[in-house]
Amino acid sequence: MSKKKPEPKRARRGRRQSVSAGVDFVAYQRVKVEKSEEAYARIANAVKDNFLFSALETAQKQEVYDAMFEKSVASGEALINEGAEGDFFYIVESGEFDVFTQNNPAGPEVPVFHYGPGGSFGELALMYNAPRAATVKATTDATVWGLDRNTFTHIIVNTNRQKARLEETVLLKVEAFKEISDGERAAVADAVQRVEFASGKTILKKGAGPGSLYIVERGSVRLEADGAAVCTLEQGGCFGEYALLKKAKQPADAIAEGDVSCAVLSAADFERLLVPCRAALERGMPNFDG
């Protein structure tokens, strides 16, 4: 066994409160497991394509990385046993795992799923406060990064809260979205990815082809054409829609003024979700055509 977070039992005796469907959490204490710079780099590499981590802001990622501990698993060892209480969530750095369940009609010895490097498992018991739904066994020697239940739940709760904030605050400020229903707005909140930009960064370049729709969540974005300011967008402001709607080139540079975070909707999701507000988006655009 490797290092674990300090005193997990004590933390779990805290007052429980229900915060959102399926998620229970206890008073949160930040956890820091000492590790090398190299270990941090390995964690970042292991989670880079993991959807659970893509929505996290930089500070939250740091919080998760701080809490993670390294664990070696021998070939044949069950890291998770079906029916057990959930304790940790795992990300695979190296090695292979098979998933088994007693409910498998083909037999409990036949794997129902497989994980390799970059895969993650053990979230169900933590999210739904339920027994482990399956057994996860190493089929080779493996290295995983573990995250304690309390930190995992805290991050999920925060992510849900951020999504609610996006839905109830930022997206409500988008003029063009006044025309879409609550359900449609919730679908946009589900589809967007949060992307952060450092101060001064050119987010979109004038003349580039159609890309995504950007909705400013935090900070301000200056639109600039040929050195002349067009306008400055604050929370709820959109850019990228001109090129998408007109199937044209970007009419302006979009530059981050201070640190900026945007909710970004892909061209495909834009087509799928925003048909009802095409006209409103067009009406709300700055006059790029002079």
Ligand code: 1OR
């Ligand atoms: P957990 O906390 O319940 C076991 O611990 C983990 O195995 C579980 O979270 C998932 O992360 C992972 N059914 C249940 N759990 C699965 C399954 C699964 N696959 C992976 N896990 N399947 C249904 C089997 C009838 C396979 C789905 C493809």
